[in-house]
Amino acid sequence: MHDHVRPPDPEDLRTGFRPHPDVLAERYRRAGLFDEQPLWQLVEQSAQRRPDAPAITDASSDDQRTLTYRELSAAVARRAGGFVHAGLRPGQRVILQLNNSAAFAVTFFGLLRAGIVPVMTLPAHRISEIAHLADGSGAVAYITEDGRRGYDHRELATELQRRVDSVRTVFVDGDPGDFAALPDADPAPAELPSPADTDPDAPALFLISGGTTGLPKLIARSHNDYAYNARRSAEVAELTADDTYLVALPGAHNFPLCCPGMLGVMTVGGHTVVTDNPSPDNTFDLIEQYRVTVTALVPALAQVWCAATEWESADISSLRLLQVGGAKLAEPDAVALDDALGDVVQQVFGMAEGLICYTRLDDPRELVHAVQGSPMSEFDEVRVVDEHGADVPDGTDGELLVRGPYTIRGYYRADEHNARSFTPDGFYRSGDRVRRLPSGHVAVTGRIKDTIVRAGENVAADDVEENLLAHESIRAAAVIGLPDESLGEKICAVVVLSHDHPHGRELSLPEIRSFLGERGLASFKVPDQLVIAASLPVTAVGKIDKAQVREALGAMRPA
Ligand code: OOB
Numbered sequence: 433m434h435d436h437v438r439p440p441d442p443e444d445l446r447t448g449f450r451p452h453p454d455v456l457a458e459r460y461r462r463a464g465l466f467d468e469q470p471l472w473q474l475v476e477q478s479a480q481r482r483p484d485a486p487a488i489t490d491a492s493s494d495d496q497r498t499l500t501y502r503e504l505s506a507a508v509a510r511r512a513g514g515f516v517h518a519g520l521r522p523g524q525r526v527i528l529q530l531n532n533s534a535a536f537a538v539t540f541f542g543l544l545r546a547g548i549v550p551v552m553t554l555p556a557h558r559i560s561e562i563a564h565l566a567d568g569s570g571a572v573a574y575i576t577e578d579g580r581r582g583y584d585h586r587e588l589a590t591e592l593q594r595r596v597d598s599v600r601t602v603f604v605d606g607d608p609g610d611f612a613a614l615p616d617a618d619p620a621p622a623e624l625p626s627p628a629d630t631d632p633d634a635p636a637l638f639l640i641s642g643g644t645t646g647l648p649k650l651i652a653r654s655h656n657d658y659a660y661n662a663r664r665s666a667e668v669a670e671l672t673a674d675d676t677y678l679v680a681l682p683g684a685h686n687f688p689l690c691c692p693g694m695l696g697v698m699t700v701g702g703h704t705v706v707t708d709n710p711s712p713d714n715t716f717d718l719i720e721q722y723r724v725t726v727t728a729l730v731p732a733l734a735q736v737w738c739a740a741t742e743w744e745s746a747d748i749s750s751l752r753l754l755q756v757g758g759a760k761l762a763e764p765d766a767v768a769l770d771d772a773l774g775d776v777v778q779q780v781f782g783m784a785e786g787l788i789c790y791t792r793l794d795d796p797r798e799l800v801h802a803v804q805g806s807p808m809s810e811f812d813e814v815r816v817v818d819e820h821g822a823d824v825p826d827g828t829d830g831e832l833l834v835r836g837p838y839t840i841r842g843y844y845r846a847d848e849h850n851a852r853s854f855t856p857d858g859f860y861r862s863g864d865r866v867r868r869l870p871s872g873h874v875a876v877t878g879r880i881k882d883t884i885v886r887a888g889e890n891v892a893a894d895d896v897e898e899n900l901l902a903h904e905s906i907r908a909a910a911v912i913g914l915p916d917e918s919l920g921e922k923i924c925a926v927v928v929l930s931h932d933h934p935h936g937r938e939l940s941l942p943e944i945r946s947f948l949g950e951r952g953l954a955s956f957k958v959p960d961q962l963v964i965a966a967s968l969p970v971t972a973v974g975k976i977d978k979a980q981v982r983e984a985l986g987a988m989r990p991a
Contacts, residue, residue, distance in 0.1 A: 442570045442598075445523040445549060448845030449652050451633055452837075453858070460811065460837040466656035467663075470630040471637070472508070472544040474659065474698045479505035482673060482701040488694075490534035491718050492708040499534060501701065504541075509624065511542025514615025516623050518601065522547025525569040525638065527562060527599075529553045529576045529585065532683045532708040535605045537694065539575060539614060540684075544636060547625040551638040551650070552684035555581075555708075556972035559591050561640075564647045566596045568845055569638060574599050575614070578606035581708065586611065632656045638844065639686050639784040642758075642973065650844035651784045657838040658690060659699075661788065664808050664838075665692035666699045668790045669726060669753060669778070675702040676750075678718060678727040680710040685973045686784045687758060688728050697726075712740030720746040728755040728780070730974040732908065735765055739931065741772040748773070753793070755780050757804070759975040760876050760894070762901045766801040779804045781876055785860050786839025787812060787832075789874050803873040804866075812836040815859060816868050831880050832866045833859040865892070882978070884913035884921050889956045891923060893978075899953050900925055903944070905933040908968050910981045911959065925959035926981055928967055939964060 440447045451457065460466050478487065483502035490497050499507060520526070526543055528550040530536040543550045551569050553562060566574065574592055576585035586609050589602040602611040635652035642648075653661075669692050671677075677697040681688040683706060689695060694704045705722050707714060710733055718724060729737065734756045741748075754773060756766070757780030769777050775797055781804035782788040789805035807814055816830040817823055824830040833855065841858050842850040853861055865878040878894030885891075893911040900909040907930040913921035929939060941962040948958050969980035 443524075445525070445635060448847075449635055450840070450842035450850070451654070452841060456837075457633060460656075460660075463811065465660045465664075465809070465811065465837050466632065467659055468632045468656065469659065470544070470547075470625075470627055470632065471655045471659055471695075472541055473627065474662065474695060475501070475505055475508055475541055478698055478701040485673065485701055486703045487698070488534055488537050489703065489705045489722065491705050491722075492531065492533045497534065499538075504538070507538045508541040508545050510616040510618060511538050511614070512545035512624055513617040513619030515542060515546045515548055516619055517617040518603075518612070518615050520546065520548050520573065520601075522625055522629070523549065523634075524573075525549045525551055525571045526573040526575060527551045527553055527566050527569075527571045528684065529555065529557065529562065529574070530605055530684075531555050531577065531581055532679055532706040533605070534706065535614065536683050537704070537706070539605075545624060547630065549635055549637060551640075552689070553640060554682045554684055554972035555583075556682070557640075557648075559588050559595075561648055562588060563592055563595045565638075565640065565650065566592060566599050568650050570598050571596070572598055573601040573603065575603045576605070578604055578609070580606055630655060635844075641784055641843070642685075642971065642975070649846060649849065651840055652844045653838075653840070657786075658695070660809075661786075661838045662690045662692060662695035663699045665690065665788065665790075666696035668692075668792065668808050669696065669755075670793055671696060671700045671702055671726070673701040675700070675725045676722050677702060677704050678715065678722075678724045679704060679706040680715055680727055680729060680733070681758075682973055687755075687780065687782060687973070691728070691755075691757075691780060691782055691788050692726075693728065712737050712744050716740065716744045716746035716748050719748040719751055723750040724748075725750055726753040726755070727751065728757070730758040731756055731761045731765060732759075732970065732974055732976070734761065734769060735907065738765070738769050738772050751776055753778055755790075757782055758973060760804070760898075762898060763801050764902070770797060770801070777801070781805050781874060783862060785862070786836060787814070787834040787860075787862070788838075791873075795873075799873065803869065803875045806872045806874060807834075807836075809836060809838070812839070813859070814868070814874070816866060821855070826868050826870045829865055829867050829877050832862045832864045832874070834862060835859045865894075884911070884923055886913070886921050886923055886956060886960075887919045891957045896923065896925065896948075896953070896957055896959065899948055899951055900927060900944070902951065903947055905930055905939055907931070908976065910968055910976055910978050912978060912982050912985065914961070914985065916960070919960070922960040923957070924961040924963060924985065926963045926965050926968065926985070928965055 479501040632655040908928040916922035
């Protein structure tokens with residue numbers, strides 16, 4: 433007999449997927465981390481335990497309709513039936529791009545319920561990302577919405593079908609135009625997969641890498657690993673059925689989806705309220721109306737909320753946990769949030785690739801303000817290494833590497849990239865520069881590659897940014913290196929002034945230089961150039977996008 437090497441099959445979900453090695457998967461199973469159920473069972477289990485409890489409220493729509501768990505389960509089955517009747521089959525990939533709404537939740541679970549694998553794109557993604565992700569995943573359909581929120585995704589759909597052959601169907605929430613509407617149909621019981629038909633170690637959904645360099649990569653998360661992520665996150669947040677979680681960030685992002693987010697809330701049968709407008713004048717009213725207890729924000733948005741507590745009159749005292757993550761929360765901002773809202777901050781340092789660190793609810797507040805948390809699972813294996821890959825002692829900066837039950841072993845269909853992003857023994861190289869305390873808490877100190885080499889000296893951009901943020905007139909800062917004939921690279925600080933900076937008075941470079949000098953910053957780290965901007969460009973989830981800052985400045989630079 434000859435061994436046959438199977439040619440790669442682009443239709444097959446498993447092609448290019450890197451599961452945990454059997455030994456480790458078995459260890460996680462024996463420890464009870466993996467529950468061996470399809471992810472959609474989260475809804476079913478709560479529908480059985482708490483059928484009449486509110487599951488989801490759509491605060492993006494005018495009528496703010498609430499579905500109970502029984503109603504959500506029924507809507508999910510009908511949506512799943514619709515997909516099956518439309519000819520979609522288990523294991524196929526579908527690009528999901530919807531704004532926060534009940535339709536987002538019903539469609540997401542409907543796909544899962546039919547065994548179809550959603551690719552979780554964000555509303556801000558455009559044709560270059562969507563086409564890249566559709567092509568990379570071999571997606572057969574694209575789910576999007578009409579132009580009622582300012583951008584007509586149906587034009588994007590037309591272009592996507594022109595560029596990517598595999599995308600045969602487009603479903604539109606709202607006015608479908610030439611495309612199909614979101615489908616609903618009553619499925620015969622045998623038409624939907626049963627739990628026994630699902631391999632819990634196969635990909636359940638695809639997340640999108642959050643990096644700001646290059647096009648996003650596909651992150652396959654299995655039923656087992658993602659359900660564990662949801663359950664463990666809910667435990668750390670001490671969620672109960674009495675909690676109400678507000679989805680204010682884009683719901684397809686790992687943070688509001690599963691850390692603990694909507695899925696974590698569903699593990700305990702709690703209530704999720706979704707809105708597509710994260711501004712305080714909207715969200716504060718929702719918090720008051722629904723007695724919201726938990727929500728998640730990126731730092732830039734958290735700053736806006738913090739300032740708004742000064743003038744918004746809504747009663748938001750129900751909020752017991754404000755999770756902030758996705759980018760570094762400056763210590764003074766953490767303190768200000770706790771002061772304004774009553775010791776509610778939880779820092780979250782996470783990544784779509786897996787590892788999530790949380791500060792714990794009983795950590796001392798000074799610690800909560802100063803660190804980005806500690807790994808959520810005792811099975812997370814975190815290493816901090818120097819540039820040669822050797823472990824560094826606690827308290828020393830190094831790159832964070834991680835392996836564990838819910839961290840991927842490779843990006844999907846990306847062998848070449850994986851050779852760089854993973855160690856031979858399966859650790860993910862995060863690219864994040866961190867410092868670990870003896871307690872196991874992690875402080876993020878920057879990105880490994882975000883270094884400016886000025887006259888031969890290495891300057892960590894974050895170091896300068898953090899010092900700039902200590903200036904009372906600076907609300908946001910991005911420090912980048914610009915080519916310079918004599919220095920090699922010069923340091924350019926792009927800053928956004930705070931609201932209370934006296935109008936009409938410019939902040940000058942000499943003023944900034946002496947401020948940083950007085951703070952004891954080494955002279956070679958002090959910016960050579962200052963740019964005052966009205967705002968900084970952000971990524972799809974609202975993090976400062978330094979690649980774009982760099983591009984914008986490049987365009988401005990004289991030839
Ligand atoms: C979250 O996930 P992604 O995939 O959008 O981005 C991950 C990257 C991390 O590697 C790190 O560079 C940065 O975002 N990051 C932080 C941070 N949280 C994320 N940097 C500093 N401080 C933090 N607290 O961003 C994400 C996923 C799940 C939960 C929370 C955030």
